Amino acid sequence: MPAPGAPRTFDVAVIGGGMIGPAVSLGLLERGLRVCILDEGDDVLRVARGNFGLIWFQGKGFGMPRYVEWTRRSAMLYADFAAELKDSTGVDIGHARPGGLELLLGEDELAHRQHYLGQIYQQGGGANYEVEFIDRKQVADMLPNVTLGEDVIGASYSPLDGHVNPLFLLRAMHTRFQQAGGTYLPHHRVSGVRKDGDAYTLDTEGGSVSAPKVVIAAGHGLKTLGPPLGLDIPIRPQRGHIMVTERAQPMLPMPISAFRQTVEGSIMLGVSAEEAGYDDTIDTATLHTIAARAKRTMPQLGNLNIVRTWAALRVLTPDKCPVYAESDSHPGIFGIASHSGVTLAAANAKVTAGWIAGDPPPPEFEAFTVERFHDAPA
């Protein structure tokens, strides 16, 4: 028995119970490590409750080929990851990879998209970038139940794009975590981390925890937790709105970037981006913009009623690419920041966990440093 008041000890303490912390933790448990997840209450910013649910490849990694590779890797690992979660927990996370479209309205959008994706293609050496442009007729063939708006002139398409039910994903990961022997500690907001011999002691509102390795996967909490531990990562909140329609018969056989239909029939409309600080309230003008674009893209969506709407705050780095870094000043402290917690969940469970456990970092991580935000440009 530990002395009363002595910290509970683990091999790895993971700060954050959202999309990233539990994914990494599942991989750590698979490697036989003792893991706890330190989480807060329901009164904090819960980015992982606000996801749209895309597993999205096309367009990711502008300016950073390694992020293209990392996203591809996760997309390819997802089917097995989803099957494992279903087999172990019974929770079907609704994973599908039917490919995805970004519909383009007018010549300007097409030109901009061609330029943008062309840059990503070229930065990768011009090989093996699984995105192509298709014309309006090809789009219509892919979406037989959709009457396309007259401005739709084509789309970019990637066979790697897919989607998932993000709430079932979160639930499945948490269920699996506890089933596999992990210790979930809600109401354990971390107030400080200090070096204590060979381990770190984390002081929380729910008592202390000790572990030689600490993963900070705390979303916006990284902003305050990171700097004293040598992880000064300049993340900022970026607000996004989502609207959900009533359930309808199958119309969209694949996700269309800002629009996707769930297995149950709801159509989700989304993807706004506003700089609003930590304000996650709803802005009706933004909802109007989303609805207007939806109707312009697929006019029949105008027949459907909206039944829910919400806004959430992405965890965004200055270059929109992720951070996976171990602190130089505090070895054993790892910081992870990304706005793609859903897309990257499979890679985080299968690969990131190995790096935390002591494997060499995967090649992609050479680009995901903290230093890139602080070094003066050459």
Added chain:
Amino acid sequence: MMHRRNTAGERVTINIDGKNVEAVVGESVAAAVLAAGAGATRTTPVSGAPRAPYCMMGVCFECLMDIDGIPNRQACMVSVTPGMKIKRQAGARTVGGAS
């Protein structure tokens, strides 16, 4: 079988799944459908379970029906009108063509 407590009032004819039925002006579609003994008024989108009007006050959304060509309408919140065409709804609504 449900019965109207108050049968006074002007009568209108409505149509439920192709069958003409008398209703009383001022009552809701849900009340008229229940009084006509129509039973289940829809099936659910995911499991296909039968459903019928329940709360009668606009809260539970169990009474969704296709009313005059518009699916997913709350039958308890819509008053009958002469010649109204009402259909049971099977599963999820259709999206319909371009609006």
